[in-house]
Structure formats: C-alpha cells, structure tokens
Amino acid sequence: xxxxxxxxxxxxxxxxxxxxxxxxxxxxxxxxxxxxxxxxxxxxxxxxxxxxxxxxxxxxxxxxxxxxxxxxxxxxxxxxxxxxxxxxxxxxxxxxxxxxxxxxxxxxxxxxxxxxxxxxxxxxxxxxxxxxxxxxx
Amino acid sequence: xxxxxxxxxxxxxxxxxxxxxxxxxxxxxxxxxxxxxxxxxxxxxxxxxxxxxxxxxxxxxxxxxxxxxxxxxxxxxxxxxxxxxxxxxxxxxxxxxxxxxxxxxxxxxxxxxxxxxxxxxxx
Numbered sequence: 001x002x003x004x005x006x007x008x009x010x011x012x013x014x015x016x017x018x019x020x021x022x023x024x025x026x027x028x029x030x031x032x033x034x035x036x037x038x039x040x041x042x043x044x045x046x047x048x049x050x051x052x053x054x055x056x057x058x059x060x061x062x063x064x065x066x067x068x069x070x071x072x073x074x075x076x077x078x079x080x081x082x083x084x085x086x087x088x089x090x091x092x093x094x095x096x097x098x099x100x101x102x103x104x105x106x107x108x109x110x111x112x113x114x115x116x117x118x119x120x121x122x123x124x125x126x127x128x129x130x131x132x133x134x135x136x137x
Numbered sequence: 138x139x140x141x142x143x144x145x146x147x148x149x150x151x152x153x154x155x156x157x158x159x160x161x162x163x164x165x166x167x168x169x170x171x172x173x174x175x176x177x178x179x180x181x182x183x184x185x186x187x188x189x190x191x192x193x194x195x196x197x198x199x200x201x202x203x204x205x206x207x208x209x210x211x212x213x214x215x216x217x218x219x220x221x222x223x224x225x226x227x228x229x230x231x232x233x234x235x236x237x238x239x240x241x242x243x244x245x246x247x248x249x250x251x252x253x254x255x256x257x258x259x260x
Contacts, residue, residue, distance in 0.1 A: 007240050009237075009243065021247060096253075
C-alpha cells in the first residue's frame with residue numbers, strides 16, 4: 001500500500017472557525033470546490049466539484065472542531081473511484097491559531113500519490129525550470 | 138465589508154499554457170507571485186520589494202495580469218493585486234499537485250473571512 005500524503009498549514013484562526021470550512025458547503029466553495037453538497041455526519045454525503053472533477057465520498061467521522069474524516073474518489077475514474085481513499089483532517093489549536101494536518105491515505109497509484117504531494121514552493125521551482133528553458137518571445 | 142463573496146472562483150479556462158509559462162519565464166515575475174500568492178497587495182508595496190523602477194514593476198504586473206495570473210481589485214484609489222491560481226490549472230493539471238495548494242486556499246479564505254484584530258501572522 002502506498003504511503004499517505006500529508007499536507008499541513010497554519011491558519012491564524014481557532015479550530016472552531018476553521019472546522020466549518022470542511023463541513024459547510026457555503027464555506028467549502030470558498031477554497032476547494034466550485035460546487036459542494038455536504039452532509040457532515042458519519043455516512044453523510046461528501047460531494048465536491050473540484051476543478052471540474054466530481055470528488056465523491058462520504059463522511060466517516062465528524063468530531064468538531066478537532067477532526068473530520070471523509071472518503072474521496074473521482075466519479076467516473078475507474079482507477080480512483082468514490083470511496084477508494086480516505087482523507088483525515090486534524091485541527092490542532094496552537095494559541096489562537098490552528099495547525100491543520102491533512103492525511104490522504106490509500107491513494108490508488110504512485111502517480112496520484114506524487115501528484116498530491118507537491119507543494120507550492122516545489123511547484124514554482126519546477127515552473128521556474130520549465131520557464132527558464134522556454135525561449136522568450 | 139465582505140466585498141465580493143458568493144459566486145466562488147470566477148473566470149477559468151481562458152489562460153493558455155503558453156502565455157502562463159511565458160509570464161513565468163522571468164524571475165522578477167515569479168518573485169511577484171511568491172510575494173502575493175498568499176496575500177493581496179497594492180502595486181506600490183509590491184514595487185518596494187524590488188530594486189526595479191515602479192514602471193518596470195507595473196509592466197511585469199501587466200504581463201501577469203494578461204496571463205490571468207493576477208487579479209486586480211480597486212479600493213478607493215488603490216489597486217490591489219492577488220494571485221489567481223486558477224490560471225495555473227492547465228499547467229497544474231500537468232504537474233498534478235493538489236492538497237498543499239488547497240490548504241493555502243483554505244488559509245486565505247479563513248484569514249480573509251476572519252481577520253485578526255491585532256497584527257496578522259504570516260507564512
């Protein structure tokens with residue numbers, strides 16, 4: 001089984017402020033989805049349209065404002081079907097801030113694993129290389 | 138407050154990969170993006186980070202804007218700029234990165250919706 005992908009961010013707001021961004025459709029569309037249908041209770045629907053990809057799954061655990069777990073897959077993608085992977089989000093208070101740690105487990109292929117791991121800094125680095133190799137107009 | 142909520146991420150799909158790559162084929166322009174990828178700044182403050190003339194900086198901003206990488210918002214007489222990561226989608230699809238960026242978006246959304254009263258923390 002592939003290693004999980006772990007991503008983390010520190011947010012200048014307490015967990016009870018951050019948590020609903022994972023459970024309230026009106027807030028989910030502010031950062032991750034073009035459209036959201038969320039029913040945040042175990043077994044409830046987890047449905048996000050992410051850049052044209054229908055991400056589908058269901059909530060597994062909802063422990064506000066500490067932890068939320070949902071399954072994740074892409075409808076119509078045989079190699080990555082809904083429910084095939086699991087995302088765990090842990091919100092850890094630190095003073096009046098929150099450290100969000102997201103762990104995405106059971107990603108189907110090495111390719112997916114790699115794809116979810118690249119950070120913004122790394123991404124810009126790669127772009128820099130690509131762009132430097134691109135002749136200027 | 139809360140200027141343009143609702144509607145979610147707007148324009149997508151128009152930026153073409155070549156234009157994006159060309160816009161990024163300059164270290165100053167990449168520095169501009171690094172500067173604002175997590176925040177929104179007026180042109181003057183962006184210029185302060187460079188030894189370039191303000192005019193040179195505004196030219197770079199124009200290139201980034203045309204490639205769809207920067208969004209512009211007016212606030213009084215100021216123009217504020219922020220990064221439009223959607224414009225990177227054609228490229229990003231290629232590179233497939235997702236969560237770290239999504240969490241940065243989350244951070245931006247939360248901190249925009251709930252600004253701290255005292256000095257905001259960065260990073």
